[in-house]
Amino acid sequence: MASATHKARLAALSEAMRRENADVLLVIGNNWHADYLRYATDFGIQEGQGIALVRLDGATTLLLDDPAECERARTEASHCDVQYAPQLVKEARTQIVRAGNRNVAASPMHLLPYGLVNAGNDVRYVDGAPVIEKLLMTKMEVELDCIRRASKLADEGYIIFRDAARPGRKDYELIAEIETFFRAHGIAENFMIIGVGGQEVRGMAPPTGKTLKQGDLVTTELSPCIDGYYAQVCRTLAVGQASETQIKAFSVYQEAMAAGIATVRAGVTAADVARAENDVFRKYGLGQYTTSEYTRVRGHGMGLFLDQKPQILEDVDIPLVPGMTMIVHPNTYHPDAGYMVLGDALVVGESGHELLCSLPRDLFSVPVQ
């Protein structure tokens, strides 16, 4: 049975397919890029890969190469014609040719398999981005509701994370606590990376077994997902009392995030938001730390994919429109304190934004006993 969210998505997808003259849309997904497949089928893939063929009337075939995932899809995406396809690409190819499809819109193009493109038949795959990308970026109210709920759980989750952080604990033990909390609250997926240490830390990564000690900064991006929709929060905590240096350094991030968020409204571009954040760093002589040498992006869109368009960078001129959801995070390295993060999620509105995060924008500290 399709959820209300999925019915709304499918209607929007059919309309976009008509507009773009696409008879069939092929989407591919896996646990890394689950977003396109989720939008088209409502199935949250966990293992293996999947390909869905969506027709104009909404009829959808979902091919999965993992038998257990296939069985799960028959329960969780029963509105689709779910088929087990151990030879996934071959089966998709066969079905496309059998249906007489010649022009297939495909998304995301960067995952389109070699075995489809080099099949030696006369099927032509065109980029399906015009059909689906705008839909992924700009959310309907039913989608925003999922992100609001995910954001609330991100805030609650961060408190669990903060309280778990104490000297002597391993980084992966903190993640174990937060994942336990999320599973208990029905959250099946979460994106998170972590950084532990001092001035030497230049970014975040998966846990590597570091043990927390007094004086460390612990950074994390926490990103729970409800019905496929991610919301993110970024915070930094000090193990023990934060030093004056750490507090002073963090004040730049607080000012930069506030400046970036204050810019967000319909009509401005992603570049405008990035520029507002980076100008604060430049004001303090820290402009070099806003470059790709030290940081990836100054925020990004979020939805069915955690890191979706628009990336908040000074060379991205995508205009913000109402219904976009994003995180503004001036995360980067600071020469005096090491890598620090701070980020709040929000929804773009006509004349401003709706802030989703309710956590204080503090450099948290946890007591050392």
Add this chain to the structure above:
Amino acid sequence: MRRGLLTWDENELPVSVLEARVAKLRAAMARDGLDGLVAYTNIAKPAAVSWISGFTPYWSEGLLYVPREGDIAFATALSKRVAEWISTVMPKGEIIPTPQPGIAIGKKIAASGARRIGMPDIEDVPARQAKDLVAAAPDITLVDATETFNSVRAGIDDAERALVRRAAEIAAAAMQQLDPAARTAQDLIAPCEGFARSAAAEEIFLSCVPDLRKDARFQRTDTAGALGETFALRISLAYKAGWVRVTKSFAREAKLAEKFAAAERSFSALALPLCDPAAQIAAALKGSCAKMKTWTIEQPRGSCPLVPVAGSIVSESSLQAAAPCTVTIECDLAGARWIAARPLL
């Protein structure tokens, strides 16, 4: 995404083991007339690259190049700063952070003069990566190297066996954390997840059949709700790229619970090698009243960590009889549905 412990330990995966794997691979490449082999990785298809190099991505994608001679090279779309982390978990080889891994590897191949390049699971590899590869090395011929790779992968070394054993230990211990009195899927799953991650699992996927009387299909914590009188929990778990599955069925009613336990004891007698798996499973279950309906055996193949290689749904068996595997069975047990899975090591 992977968010469990991702680290490399020389004691668990010595450099000499990785060198021996690459040497075996190179011998097979020479046999099959390949000048080089390029393996693709992402979190859904990580197994080939992790077997060759020890590296598993937590996100994004990359290409690993194994030339007939010289150092291996890994090009990844992960950022330059993340490359510093990769160097701590991938002990051998050059790391190239780039938005276009295909171009970077193609340039290396072109510079080396290699002509015939194999790719395992080439059908599944994103076409863009292959296209970039050929664009940067226009003189190469790209061929399917699935059989080349799998012929080498068939032999399991002691290091891999130990990692799979550790995965099996964590999964079994995680199953012990479960509260059989739990009333919801969330209460059932959460403690197992927490335990497994605290025990340094790299990844864990948990799902349950909330009511075995109604269905045999597993669901995740976001869709499964109240538990019935009989239910099952499935743990799919990785420890440093070694994957296992464990499934256990539970009954609240004491007499049925004892039958479930007896069937489980019988199933635990199953052991490698599996020369005639269906008959061996049936023989193991003989002492219980379980009647097998379906069975599946999974092993790593190519870039897939676990894939069905024999069983009710597999048309042609490719089971390696003596290699570690996961066996899953669904049985009728005195009118009740009973599902179990365990790794054989």
